[in-house]
Amino acid sequence: DAKTTQPNSMESNEEEPVHLPCNHSTISGTDYIHWYRQLPSQGPEYVIHGLTSNVNNRMASLAIAEDRKSSTLILHRATLRDAAVYYCILIFKWSRGARQLTFGSGTQLTVLP
């Protein structure tokens, strides 16, 4: 199964952009790249996902390398509420056709005021 590698922790200053990297060198052609974040004592929250092209939504942007072996989640202006653990996840197909997430350890983002 394809795995992801993320730094354990990162720091950012408030109102500055944050680039959260993720390596997934064994990704297959049909794996989708998802990002979730988890605030303390809450369930994970969907942030963004993509396959090959860069994606933007109201929360963040996702930049996917041309070879798809890495991706970067971009928070354009970090706020204190963005402090969370960010998970980069690959979704792959199971034998019955359904897809499932495999979570890694994630990156703890600290936002400094």
Place this chain on the structure above:
Amino acid sequence: DAGITQSPRYKITETGRQVTLMCHQTWSHSYMFWYRQDLGHGLRLIYYSAAADITDKGEVPDGYVVSRSKTENFPLTLESATRSQTSVYFCASSDLEPGANYGYTFGSGTRLTVV
């Protein structure tokens, strides 16, 4: 209110007891999942269900039983609780084919302690 709810929020049980964690979603999502979260392991899939009456094992299914007689409910039962099952349990749901077009929505979790 619409959403995905888990109950109870906190549970303490004794070793050997049977305990059931409840998960209810109001969107009629086809797919539902149970994950456990432990320090050092991230989230690991226990069971998932693609539709009512269709369930399948995940990464760590031993000691757990699930059922899905109704689309909106996906209870997780620990048949004989052990201390190693002390964890935070998250239920999730997704519509259509999750991953390709949709993200997953998670509940707030159940913190289970087995003493």
